[in-house]
Amino acid sequence: MKPKNQHQRILKLLIEFPVLTTNFLLDNKFHKAASRIGEIEVDHGIIIKRGWHKFTNQFGVKTQCRTYTCIDKEKARLIYELY
Numbered sequence: 001m002k003p004k005n006q007h008q009r010i011l012k013l014l015i016e017f018p019v020l021t022t023n024f025l026l027d028n029k030f031h032k033a034a035s036r037i038g039e040i041e042v043d044h045g046i047i048i049k050r051g052w053h054k055f056t057n058q059f060g061v062k063t064q065c066r067t068y069t070c071i072d073k074e075k076a077r078l079i080y081e082l083y
Contacts, residue, residue, distance in 0.1 A: 007083040010036045014048065014070040015077060021053055022065045037068065044079050047072050 003009040010033050013020055025033045037048055051067045070076050 001080075005083060006030075006032060006036045007040060008080055011040070011076050011080040011083070014068065015073050015080070018069065019053075020068045022067075033068075034066070040079065044075075044082075047075050047079070 001012060003012050009030065013025075013030075017024075020033075022033075025031075041048065047070060049069045049071050051069065052064045053067045054062065054064045057063050
C-alpha cells in the first residue's frame with residue numbers, strides 16, 4: 001500500500017499510527033497535512049479527531065501542537081482506495 005498522492009499519504013499515516021502530531025508531520029516533510037485532511041473531510045465527512053498535545057520545548061517553554069486521530073479506520077481504508 002504505497003501512497004500515490006498526498007491524500008493517500010495522510011490517510012495511510014492515520015491508519016498506521018494511533019496519533020499524529022504536527023511535529024511528526026513536519027519532521028517527515030509533510031507541510032500540507034492539515035489542508036489535505038480538510039479536503040478529505042469536505043468530500044467524505046469527519047473521520048479525524050483533532051486535539052492538542054502540551055509539552056515543554058528544548059528551551060523550557062511550555063507549548064502545544066495539534067494532534068490528529070483517526071476515528072474510523074475502516075472508513076479511512078475505503079477512502080484511501082478512492083484517491
